[in-house]
Amino acid sequence: MSFKTIDDIKDPAGKRVLVRVDLNVPMKDGKITDDTRIRAVAPTIRDLSGLGAKVILLAHFGRPNGEVVADMSLAPVAPAVAAVVGRPVAFASDCIGAAAADAVAKLGNGDILLLENTRFHKAEEKNGADFVKALAENGDIYVNDAFSAAHRAHASTEGLAHHLPAYAGRSMQAELTALGAALGQPKRPVLAVVGGAKVSSKIDLLENLVGKVDLLVIGGGMANTFLAAKGVNVGKSLCEHDLADTARKIMAAAEKAGCEIVLPVDAVVAREFKAGAANETVGLDAIPADAMMLDVGAASIETVKTRIDGAATLVWNGPLGAFEIEPFDRATVAAARHAAARTKDGKLLSVAGGGDTVAALNHAGAAGDFSYVSTAGGAFLEWLEGKELPGVKALGA
Numbered sequence: 001m002s003f004k005t006i007d008d009i010k011d012p013a014g015k016r017v018l019v020r021v022d023l024n025v026p027m028k029d030g031k032i033t034d035d036t037r038i039r040a041v042a043p044t045i046r047d048l049s050g051l052g053a054k055v056i057l058l059a060h061f062g063r064p065n066g067e068v069v070a071d072m073s074l075a076p077v078a079p080a081v082a083a084v085v086g087r088p089v090a091f092a093s094d095c096i097g098a099a100a101a102d103a104v105a106k107l108g109n110g111d112i113l114l115l116e117n118t119r120f121h122k123a124e125e126k127n128g129a130d131f132v133k134a135l136a137e138n139g140d141i142y143v144n145d146a147f148s149a150a151h152r153a154h155a156s157t158e159g160l161a162h163h164l165p166a167y168a169g170r171s172m173q174a175e176l177t178a179l180g181a182a183l184g185q186p187k188r189p190v191l192a193v194v195g196g197a198k199v200s201s202k203i204d205l206l207e208n209l210v211g212k213v214d215l216l217v218i219g220g221g222m223a224n225t226f227l228a229a230k231g232v233n234v235g236k237s238l239c240e241h242d243l244a245d246t247a248r249k250i251m252a253a254a255e256k257a258g259c260e261i262v263l264p265v266d267a268v269v270a271r272e273f274k275a276g277a278a279n280e281t282v283g284l285d286a287i288p289a290d291a292m293m294l295d296v297g298a299a300s301i302e303t304v305k306t307r308i309d310g311a312a313t314l315v316w317n318g319p320l321g322a323f324e325i326e327p328f329d330r331a332t333v334a335a336a337r338h339a340a341a342r343t344k345d346g347k348l349l350s351v352a353g354g355g356d357t358v359a360a361l362n363h364a365g366a367a368g369d370f371s372y373v374s375t376a377g378g379a380f381l382e383w384l385e386g387k388e389l390p391g392v393k394a395l396g397a
């Protein structure tokens with residue numbers, strides 16, 4: 001796929017450039033805990049600002065479902081972007097309408113403005129034509145630098161590309177090039193590790209993924225849905241019981257494709273979701289009805305390590321447990337360090353991605369030793385499946 005990049009923009013000085021970035025960063029108590037995604041888009045912001053463009057950032061945060069949700073405001077993210085970029089970043093309380101137009105009108109050449117969460121409007125996820133037009137009113141040019149949101153055909157990730165001259169940002173370009181280089185022709189066996197919490201939005205893509213990889217290790221919240229589908233009593237664990245049929249369909253597809261699915265054999269359970277909560281490791285037949293599985297257990301960790309030892313290529317999205325809260329970070333940290341060590345020894349090509357997965361690798365001190373770390377989780381997995389990502393396709397020249 002060929003597309004124009006920001007080097008192709010003619011006379012950018014003074015132009016209003018709407019830049020779609022992914023600022024969906026991990027946050028705790030209003031503080032950003034991992035700024036990888038901000039650092040990833042900084043080159044695009046700096047370059048456009050340096051060329052004298054008026055840089056207007058569009059982004060989503062969380063899943064507010066079209067409502068204005070105070071703790072999903074991007075307001076606290078503006079100073080974090082300013083700190084990384086090294087230039088002031090103004091903020092507007094809406095991404096369309098008077099608030100946005102007034103803030104855009106105040107911009108001088110090279111200035112940077114962040115608009116409020118696009119998902120505060122229902123029409124963003126519906127890619128509504130009127131909403132796309134309302135966004136486009138504030139721009140002369142559109143740049144998409146959000147590879148990690150490119151699997152969404154939303155107004156700010158896809159629709160705008162059809163209304164304004166569209167270009168790929170530096171991070172979008174770099175991600176596609178790096179993933180192609182690392183995984184274009186992966187050395188087998190290929191091991192995929194999938195965990196995390198976004199079960200309903202990621203489970204469907206596992207059906208195709210099992211046709212592409214040799215082995216699929218499932219952990220984290222994702223594993224609970226599979227275990228429940230196999231009849232395990234998962235207590236109060238994060239689990240989408242209504243996706244049991246989907247899980248069974250994926251297990252059948254994997255068997256047909258010759259892809260082995262490896263599920264946890266034990267779990268660390270607790271009754272509270274907080275640091276230092278009383279916890280114990282139990283077998284799958286002993287999960288208390290009032291407890292949650294918050295990490296995979298010691299025996300499962302050993303299995304994951306052994307599977308990593310047997311792989312030539314590792315692709316990983318989604319932590320194996322609730323790694324933000326100790327001690328439920330053990331499996332994720334152990335697997336990350338093990339994969340990093342194998343990579344350092346030249347025995348493994350390792351690619352990991354996802355907002356929280358990157359934060360987990362940083363927490364484990366392992367990110368630097370992975371072959372490649374992508375900002376993208378779901379988008380990376382869809383790219384791996386061979387799917388055309390709507391946000392990338394719309395940039396096609």
Ligand SMILES: Nc1ncnc2c1ncn2[C@@H]1O[C@H](COP(=O)(O)OP(=O)(O)O)[C@@H](O)[C@H]1O
Nearest residue numbers: 196197198220221294321322354355356357377
């Ligand atoms: N067993 C579990 N129970 C509850 N939450 C979990 C569990 N395992 C992982 N998680 C949560 O999954 C989240 C990350 O999932 P996800 O958003 O899918 O990953 P990514 O952002 O890397 O794509 C983390 O916040 C982590 O706490």
Ligand SMILES: O=C(OP(=O)(O)O)[C@H](O)COP(=O)(O)O
Nearest residue numbers: 024148149354355376377378379
């Ligand atoms: O965090 C993101 O994806 P990820 O959890 O797959 O890494 C992106 O910002 C997309 O968010 P979404 O899955 O709510 O569309």
